[in-house]
Amino acid sequence: GEEEELDGGHAGGGEQQQQQQKGSSDVDVLAASSAVAPLSRLGAASHFAEQAERPSESAARSSLFDGELSRALKVAGEPSEEEKHDAVRFGEAGWKDRYYLVKFGIKRGDEHARRELCSSYVRGLCWVLKYYYQGVPSWEWFYPYHYAPAASDLVGLANLSSHFDGGEPFTPLEQLLAVLPPRSAHALPAPLAALMDLDSPIAEFYPRTFRQDLNGATSLWKAVALLPFIDRARLRREVERRKRLLSPEEHARNRYGPTYIYVDEASELASEIWRLADAHKHFDGYAQAKVRQPVQADPSLAAFFTPYPSVPRGGTRNPPSDELPPVHGNKVASAIFVMPSPRPHVSELPSGVTPPMPSLGLHDWPVPSRESHRFAQTLCTGGMDGYRQFEQMWDSSFCS
Numbered sequence: 001g002e003e004e005e006l007d008g009g010h011a012g013g014g015e016q017q018q019q020q021q022k023g024s025s026d027v028d029v030l031a032a033s034s035a036v037a038p039l040s041r042l043g044a045a046s047h048f049a050e051q052a053e054r055p056s057e058s059a060a061r062s063s064l065f066d067g068e069l070s071r072a073l074k075v076a077g078e079p080s081e082e083e084k085h086d087a088v089r090f091g092e093a094g095w096k097d098r099y100y101l102v103k104f105g106i107k108r109g110d111e112h113a114r115r116e117l118c119s120s121y122v123r124g125l126c127w128v129l130k131y132y133y134q135g136v137p138s139w140e141w142f143y144p145y146h147y148a149p150a151a152s153d154l155v156g157l158a159n160l161s162s163h164f165d166g167g168e169p170f171t172p173l174e175q176l177l178a179v180l181p182p183r184s185a186h187a188l189p190a191p192l193a194a195l196m197d198l199d200s201p202i203a204e205f206y207p208r209t210f211r212q213d214l215n216g217a218t219s220l221w222k223a224v225a226l227l228p229f230i231d232r233a234r235l236r237r238e239v240e241r242r243k244r245l246l247s248p249e250e251h252a253r254n255r256y257g258p259t260y261i262y263v264d265e266a267s268e269l270a271s272e273i274w275r276l277a278d279a280h281k282h283f284d285g286y287a288q289a290k291v292r293q294p295v296q297a298d299p300s301l302a303a304f305f306t307p308y309p310s311v312p313r314g315g316t317r318n319p320p321s322d323e324l325p326p327v328h329g330n331k332v333a334s335a336i337f338v339m340p341s342p343r344p345h346v347s348e349l350p351s352g353v354t355p356p357m358p359s360l361g362l363h364d365w366p367v368p369s370r371e372s373h374r375f376a377q378t379l380c381t382g383g384m385d386g387y388r389q390f391e392q393m394w395d396s397s398f399c400s
Contacts, residue, residue, distance in 0.1 A: 086216050096150050103147045103215075118149045119160055126162040133345035138164035140232060146224055147215070173254040174239055178230050182206045191245035195238055202238055205230055249321070258306075261337040265313060268297035270333035277307045277335070285309075292338060306336035 088099045100106040106113040120143055130137040141164055170178060176188055177195060185193040196206045205228065212223035246254070263269045272295070280288055285308075292304040310333065311317040317327040349355065 086214075088216065090216055096152075099150065103213075104145065114149065114153060117145060118153050119157060120144060121149050122154060122157050122160055123162065127164065130162070130164070133347075135342045136166075136169075138167055139169040140165070140167035142229065144229060146213075146226055170236075171239075171254045171256070173250075174236060177235060177239065178232075182208060189246055189250045191242040192239065195242075200238075202231075202234055204228065205235070259337045259339070260334055261305075262332050262334045265331045265333065267333075269295070270313075272297045273305060273307075273310075273333040273335045274313060276305055277310055277312070277333075280307045281309075283307075302340055304338040304340070306338055308334075308336055310334045 087102050088095055090099075097108045100114065101108070104113070104117065106117070123141075124143040127137055127141060169175070173188065173192055177192060180187060180196075182196040185196045188196075194200065195202055197203065200206070207228075211226045212220060213226060214220070214223050217223060243251070243254075261269075261273075263273065276291075276293055280291055283291070288307050288309075291306050293306075295301045295303055295305060311330045313330060313333070315330045317330050317332075319326055
């Protein structure tokens with residue numbers, strides 16, 4: 001593993017704990033910066049000196065600088081020999097026991113811990129499958145490990161429950177706090193950005209460094225980032241304590257709301273949206289909110305439009321903030337976009353689709369070897385006689 005500056009997400013454990021962890025190398029990327037800095041000064045000095053140098057000398061100095069910079073960056077980006085050490089030694093006898101011990105702290109013979117790991121992994125597979133075919137099954141469940149179990153241990157799990165409690169998603173600002181690193185704190189309102197400070201009650205969520213485990217790989221970009229898991233309850237508690245410090249605009253940014261669709265006037269959807277708004281302009285807001293018109297211009301959207309007092313074609317659209325100017329000559333139609341109720345997904349072709357007749361040509365055959373290619377050619381050109389010729393060729397080539 002390597003200690004790395006935080007570029008995204010959260011790190012695993014505090015900086016002091018990481019430095020004390022046995023077997024970890026405390027390589028700071030600032031070392032790379034200090035290695036490059038003298039070269040940068042060299043480049044700046046050579047820039048002013050080039051005016052008094054001959055072109056050949058200037059080119060030589062530039063080439064030298066480029067070479068030194070390239071070497072420094074290469075050294076900074078490559079894992080050390082210690083980091084390249086593979087404690088698991090995949091493929092060697094006993095690798096699975098070593099894998100569970102090194103990656104999870106699970107000792108040999110602890111079948112209960114392995115079972116819990118495998119169960120969580122399979123539940124994760126179920127979560128992903130439900131997400132893609134039925135929608136988010138749970139907003140709060142997560143896989144509580146950094147690594148996957150051995151595939152050969154995913155057995156005897158047929159009766160594992162795939163039920164999830166739905167829960168509720170983070171609010172927008174809570175979501176940012178859950179995923180942003182400290183260097184992106186400026187994207188948050190000041191009262192919430194302070195939660196990323198070193199003296200914050202949840203400072204361990206935002207350590208400045210994190211370890212990376214190469215996990216058998218040879219490049220750092222393939223490493224596993226050992227980031228900590230967010231304690232959802234603690235995060236929400238701290239946000240709740242600071243809500244009173246948010247401005248009205250920041251409160252508005254942190255609430256759930258309807259989904260809006262915006263389309264250009266050239267789209268068929270624009271005409272449909274404007275007609276819908278015009279037909280219901282005499283409704284009050286409550287009555288408009290109850291309207292659910294299926295999308296007609298593009299049925300593939302399988303959704304509904306709800307009108308609201310939007311700006312007509314050519315009108316003036318007021319800005320969402322006093323800091324922005326109004327938009328004159330409006331060319332955008334907008335409506336509330338309502339998704340259909342969740343239902344089990346059926347993997348089938350839409351009604352009315354006529355699939356083409358299946359066909360297989362010579363070039364569609366897999367050609368893993370010269371012999372199989374000759375076999376395909378023989379069958380396609382000689383029929384059964386060709387097949388007998390192939391049998392004779394096979395016998396003479398491989399069975400003699």
